[in-house]
Amino acid sequence: MMLTNDQSTQLLSVLQRRFDANRSRHDGVKWETVKERLEENPEKCVSLYEMEVSGGEPDVVVFEQTSETYCFVDCVQESPSARRSLCYDQEALEKRRKNKPHGNVMDKAEAMGVEVLTEAQYRLLQKFGEFDTKTSSWVKTPDEIRTLGGAIFCDRRYNHVFTYHNGADSYYKSRGFRSILKV
DSSP states (O other): OOOOHHHHHHHHHHHHHHHHHTGGGSTTOOHHHHHHHHHHOHHHHHHHHHHHHTTOOEEEOOSOTTOSSOEEEEOOSSSOGGGOSOBSSHHHHHHOOSSOOSOBHHHHHHHHTOEEOOHHHHHHHGGGSOOOSSSEEEOOOOHHHHTTTEEEEEEEETTEEEEEEEETTOOOTTEEEOEEEEO
C-alpha cells in the first residue's frame, strides 16, 4: 500500500502540528529534517498512517540524544482505541478456546510495520507525559516469560509506572499496545 498524495499531505500536516505543539518530546530536533527523512522513506509514512488512523497520535520522541534515528511513538493519552481487546500473540490466540479476541498484538504490529514498545521504552515515554492512567498497554515480553505462557503490560497509576503480568491469551477492552517506528 502507498499513500495517496492527499493522504500523505494530510498526514505530514497532522504530524507537524503535533511536533510543534510538543517540543519537550524532541528538544533540538527540527521538523524539516524529520520531514525530509520521511519523504525519503515513503513506506514509513504508511506505517505512520496506520499508527494515526488506529488512534495512536504518533510523535517524535527522543529516547537517546546521540541517535541519528527518529523514533515515532504513540503519544495518545490512553492506549490507542483501535488497538485494544487483543491477546498477546498468535500462539496465545490459538490456545484460547472460548471468546477469542479479533486478533493479537504482535501480528497487528507487524502488519502495521511497527514494533511494540519494550518495558524500558514505555518507562522512558512516561517521562514526557502521563500515559495510560485509565488503560494499560501490552509491552514486548521477554522470551523467558513468554515461553512460560505469560506476557507483560504496563500502566500509570498513583503517579507511578507499574509492570504487570497476565496469561498471553488474556485480553481486555481497556488494554491495547503502543508502538514505535524508527525512521
